[in-house]
Amino acid sequence: MKLSYSRLPLTLRDTFRISREASDTRENVLVKVVDETGTEGIGESAPSRFYDQTAATVIEDIAGVELDQFAEPFGLELILASLSNRFGIRRSGLAAIDMALHDLVAKRLGIPLVQWFGLDRYACPPTSFTIGLASLDEIRRKTEAASDYKVLKVKLGGEQDREIVAAIREFSSVPLRVDANAAWSLHEALEQVKWLRDEGVELVEQPLAPKDYDGMRRLTEASPLPIIADESSETAEDVVRLRGCVHGINIKLNKCGGLREALKMVHIARAQGMQVMLGCFIESSVGISAAASLSPLVDYVDLDGHLLIRDDPFEGLTLDDGRVIPSARPGLGLAMNNPGLGLAH
């Protein structure tokens, strides 16, 4: 098989702010794998500075990957295991290769990837749609414009948390998920969860610092709302470590290294009695389609990355009654909107 890649610049619909940063564009990396039959699989890396990755580090990691020794994609479990050491903790590039191999395998078999996982594409739960940090007027406008979605998500952790939630509640009464991106102390979080419960909030994501296991444990014992680990929950080993510390975990393909690791995390979380959320970064339909192929397995879907950009180069996903439904075509089932987009080795 042959691997190629290209930078994938994406333009955001609105400036995206979380408690750590703000941005108008993203640069992801698109990966393509072609096998001996000429069948192509694609995957997407969405590097995050929080995980010490950029498009440049992803390309550095991917550039030397040789798939020539593998004629076929079917042994992908072993192929991916052989690559994982190379990527270490910078797993975003590995995620793109993992997606591309899965796309390729399912295309070779002539079935949608969701079906390869033994799942039904119509069993996807509704996605949340993120209302990014902004002025209160912008938040009101964004909330009003998001009436197609069954669940909203908001990034809190600043000075105006109560005003932001009040502004959303002026225009929407749907379940609301709160992501604090590690911005609170235990004391603050214990206060916030009580108030947030009264505001119809469904869950709170990563209220505390990623490694504050003791704080998470104490918060989880006291919280009337599910506490979901995101930055704390990168890989399968983290899910083991989080047993008893949180109610659930947020899995992102670009955080854990792809679909195979994600599936392991689902299995471990379930056996530990934990809830599962499936999230994303700012991604095109490539990364979102891959994640959506696992979404029938999870409790909470947060796959709106492709809805937050103006220039998604691919089509194939549908939005049906608030749910992100993967394509019925083989593999990820995507077609390119912009055939001019090059893929260089």
Add this chain to the structure above:
Amino acid sequence: MKLSYSRLPLTLRDTFRISREASDTRENVLVKVVDETGTEGIGESAPSRFYDQTAATVIEDIAGVELDQFAEPFGLELILASLSNRFGIRRSGLAAIDMALHDLVAKRLGIPLVQWFGLDRYACPPTSFTIGLASLDEIRRKTEAASDYKVLKVKLGGEQDREIVAAIREFSSVPLRVDANAAWSLHEALEQVKWLRDEGVELVEQPLAPKDYDGMRRLTEASPLPIIADESSETAEDVVRLRGCVHGINIKLNKCGGLREALKMVHIARAQGMQVMLGCFIESSVGISAAASLSPLVDYVDLDGHLLIRDDPFEGLTLDDGRVIPSARPGLGLAMNNPGLGLAH
């Protein structure tokens, strides 16, 4: 889809003794699932009295299963989840249906089941071959006859343990695995592991009572040999409970309920830093082929059930340099040796 089943009597090559029982025959249950294309999948239930199951209870559990509402096998994750409540802790019948659906899916896709799992059939580790409890002369004879195998396994836990190991060592120096089937006290086990290490034993399976977690933990801390849980390790939840108590787990499809649960157990064990063994009961090539399809994922393979019977009704597995290799044909890749064997609903 339509489900049918039949009793599957099996005749042992030698009387089989473990510390709990002895027998010359087994009665398993064969399950067949046919989908709307007329493609057939087969699976095997190997009920064990230790888990309160017999062919009669399996048939009782399976008889009312209706698969009519499912036209296709591809949604097997959801199909199996919908059936699992019905089986409760009697998971051997569920295992047979799980295998049949996997056989059917992989046949529909035209690939061996091992490939559907992303694995390579030639990556299977060698299997152990079990020397059953018998007279010392019989043990010598059985050991001499087992020279094709790279690993032997012996059931200990009686009065003659040292004599048995000595008899095996007269004729073989290959790595030896010891299965005590919960026959020892902690004190006995602590003594035995020291002696067994000196006899070239590779691991000790289930030395203590299944729920003696504290004893297992103390033994594991002190043992120079890996301690592997078998009777303690039925399902994914058990693997979570065993963290820190043992070095590894033995997964059997008929104990856990099939391939999907088995895969979850592998994932959990790995994330917890545990070793994995894949075992079996007395089974025909049907159950063994299903298990062998996962064997490239594990450290220790103990898939000799079909080698211990005289009248395996199926063919397709090969024994290559001590390894049980699944068929290269689609699905489980089995053909019936005995076409007269009926499958009644």
